[in-house]
Amino acid sequence: MKFSGWLIQVTDVAGSVLMIIFSFLCLRLAYRLKKREPNNLIWTYLLWVCYGLAGFAVSRSAGHILRQVLLMSGNFQKWEHVQPFSGAVNTFMLTVVASVTLFFERIWKIYQEILKDRQALQSAHEKLVYMNQNLEHLVAERTQALALSEKQVARAEKLASVGQLSAGIAHEINNPLGIILGYTQLLLRNEAPETERHADLKVIEKHVRNCKNIVESLLNFARMSKPEKEIVHICEVIDDVLNFIRHQSESDHITLKREYEPDIPPVLLDEKKIKQVVVNLVMNAKHAVGTQGTITLSAKHDAVSGQIVIKVKDTGCGIEEKNLSRIFDPFFTTKPTGQGTGLGLSVSYGIVRNHGGDIFAESEPGRGAVFTVVLPVIFPDEKAG
Secondary structure, eight states: OOOHHHHHHHHHHHHHHHHHHHHHHHHHHHHHHHHHHHTOOOHHHHHHHHHHHHHHHHHHHHHHHHHHHHHHTOOOHHHHHHHHHHHHHHHHHHHHHHHHHHHHHHHHHHHHHHHHHHHHHHHHHHHHHHHHHHHHHHHHHHHHHHHHHHHHHHHHHHHHHHHHHHHHHHHHHHHHHHHHHHHHHHHTSSSSSTTTHHHHHHHHHHHEEEEEHHHHHHOOOHOOOOOOOOOEEEHHHHHHHHHHHHHHHHTTTEEEEEETTTOOEEEOOOHHHHHHHHHHHHHHHHHHHHHHEEEEEEEEETTTTTTTEEEEEEEHHHHHHHHHTTTTTTTOOOOOSSSOOSSSSHHHHHHHHTTTTTEEEOOOTSEEEEEEEEEOEEEEEEOOO
């Protein structure tokens, strides 16, 4: 029994000594970490906690060692006088550790807020440096965007004013043209085909029909109505247009090529109006190519920007640089007199813009031209705008 009590006393003393040793080892490691990174708040907190725990370990271990010494020397009554002081010191040291923890918990929150502000300042600094280094380029881009926007506004205003004028003119001359055409056809019934009078009437009929086609183009230009959208496969729309003009192109030795990306989704578009755009672009390309060449139609879906891109590329004569900025203006045409009204591209521009898209041309004289139509993707399950 005495051996058992002696073993407990030795174990208690040894454990107390080890507690002091381990606490100071931890304190030493925390000090090294703090010295390595003086501004690291976590190492600062850990160092202060180790100070408190080392103090607690010394206080508690010293109390246990003193208790065992007094017990082994037969002076246990003295321990009863010392015990309250030892307990008070232990409690004080634990209070210090708790206070350090609470203090650093508050400091940590403030540190996090400072860190966020620092990151925000760093981000703002990087943006300022970037803008300072690229200011000239950014200003040029913004100026170009504003110039393009002003051109689009001016073109839209021009289209609107020309549309109103065209509607008035078309209505005024359409009825007289119809009467002239009707009476010409009546006179033709009574004339033999081989007479000179019959030939003159056919010339009148031909030019009246040309005038009516121009008037019809004016009316179409003026009636730029809101698109009536439906579910459309854009590749099928292009195929329909190609099938419509293929027999003419084959006779002229013009090669029509298709380049479609797979899995282009069906979207909401006004099929008739988009067909009209494609027809205008293909017919212009056909005129530029002449009797021999290649016209390539491509379509792809850009999932990142949410757009469908249609391109009509030809190997024709190209467009002069001075005309590129005017090709979408009403009544502007590079075709010979009598072969074009100058409204096809204007109508196409209006249709694409009414769909919320854009159309533009790229060309080098003698190296062909590329017309690009960009349409926003509106899926069938979305609300049509």
